Amino acid sequence: MFIALTGTPGCGKTSISGLLENEFGYRVVHLNELIKSENLFLEEDEQRDCVVTDIDVVQKRLSAIEESEKPVIIDSHMAHLIADVSIVLRTAPDELKKRLGERGYKPAKVDENIEAECLDVILVESVENCEMVFEVDTTGRSMSEVAGDVREIIEGISSGHPPLDKFKPGAFDWSGEIF
Template sequence: MIGITGTPGTGKTTAAEILRKKGWRILNLNEYIKERGLFEEFDELRGSWIVDEERLREHFLNAENREDLIVEGHLSHFLPCEKVIVLRTHPKELERRLRKKGYDERKIKENVEAEALDVILIEALENCSEVHEIDTTSRSPEEVSELIEEIIKGRRRSPPGGIDWSEEVF
């Protein structure tokens, strides 16, 4: 099982759709969580569901047919994946994308700060044995999906540590 993760707005869903059209088995993690009720409660302040990460992980530990499955979603790095690919986007570009999607100011600020501070990358490194990162800032969705395929097939390595936007918040 491969995870494609990243802050909302980095291009996970778009890249996954391209991969699906190429014949890859894709699971949208957000839909899976909603369909199975794998959340604890709704956080009114943040306007989002709080996922029961332990139950979610158990679901996938016990699942059959995980081979050749790509799980796309900003929590996929909490699953028992062989490889996790973290999509990254420069905070200014991420802000632009989230505005275009209609996110409110509080959610934009929260996600831009999380991206600048490497939150998802750090979580992935804490939870996964093989982590890669791709800067999607100036790449087309097709380019991103091709890089993902190369990483999955073992033709390319894209180790973490080459992207640093911490100066964007200071």
């Protein structure tokens, strides 16, 4: 079973999936690394500082990864286009802006990502593509707290009792913070 750990850049996908992988032994595919190391992209978009990917090619590559009942976490902002289950990490605009600034993103790229977070872009795509969608807040929380929530969701799904109420999508409304 593929489980997407997705969200706007800077929300913590790589940090949280790394923690789950290294401390708790979960199987994780860091999709962006895989795409780059195996040249699974169509072209590099220098202006937007990213790669353009063919989702069908990526999907085919992932189908080659042995699937079993044991969940495989896919760490990527497009993981929800591939997986059946989506866990969307959410971060309030002010904190996300700070994280992306610290990462050295240019102001236009920061603004583009803040707008996407405020408009729930990844959440909406997840609801359109996935059978089950959960949201987890990372704002003002420690990485271990967030990882604990993600584990609760994954273990719940694995045992047939997903925590449907606690992480129900639609809890965040930052639409008023779009500049």
